[in-house]
Ligand SMILES: Nc1ncnc2c1ncn2[C@@H]1O[C@H](COP(=O)(O)OP(=O)(O)OP(=O)(O)O)[C@@H](O)[C@H]1O
């Protein structure tokens with residue numbers, strides 16, 4: 001891939017706070033126009049990595065390029081071309097939504113006519129236009145969060161960093177924000193780098209995810225790849241007619257490490273790589289109606305948990 005197609009590239013990046021290695025030698029690439037999810041437990045080093053990428057913190061060693069700019073020497077260029085939502089929304093509670101955005105538009109030196117157009121189109125897109133004149137201190141958390149995302153987009157950045165953008169949002173607000181983010185990437189080619197603790201969310205919208213723990217990258221790939229990589233020893237059978245007798249018989253079989261039943265999904269964990277033939281034959285013999293058999297973990301969340309456990 002040429003550099004223009006890569007929005008972020010890190011090379012053995014380290015950030016130490018005294019003896020603590022908050023970021024401990026990470027290397028990855030984020031292709032332009034994709035949604036990249038940065039996943040990891042509390043204290044894993046996610047926010048620190050974003051701060052390094054924005055040039056807000058200096059790396060202890062290693063290097064990183066964002067939109068082709070070096071984080072050490074060209075941080076101003078990076079901040080001009082990127083939007084970022086970190087822990088604080090950066091909004092002024094005593095200003096209206098419109099005035100908040102106007103203020104940020106001025107900071108970014110966006111000419112007045114363009115500023116107005118941009119405010120209108122972004123607020124309309126997020127469903128906030130009707131309420132633009134209200135002071136935001138009366139707004140709900142979800143509305144403020146959406147406005148905070150709009151703020152990061154005012155100067156039409158090519159790349160946005162969003163640190164837990166949907167934290168604290170209700171499922172409807174979170175889903176609608178996710179749609180907006182997907183739209184940004186798919187329709188407008190914006191690269192979205194986000195952190196989230198919601199694995200279902202990452203699975204839904206991320207083209208690629210990276211799992212980080214204790215400053216180290218454990219895995220990078222599409223959510224499907226991660227599921228399969230972690231779950232090569234599990235078979236998932238979707239069907240009807242499972243019962244306790246079948247579950248017990250499966251548990252007693254050689255090489256079976258565990259059996260779980262979730263709604264119509266039977267997950268059989270094996271101690272080694274296994275093909276599905278024997279299992280399918282056994283289940284069919286017991287009268288189970290099989291709709292689908294697949295390899296892997298049922299969800300990214302399970303893969304994520306297994307990955308963390310394995311590396312403990
Ligand atoms: N300025 C700092 N000084 C000292 N230690 C810090 C500093 N910033 C972060 N750390 C430490 O670095 C580690 C990684 O923190 P970071 O905020 O990057 O985690 P995170 O993955 O974003 O976690 P969370 O999911 O809780 O937001 C933590 O142990 C944290 O205490």
Ligand SMILES: [Mg+2]
Nearest residue numbers: 046047048163
């Ligand atoms: Mg964080």
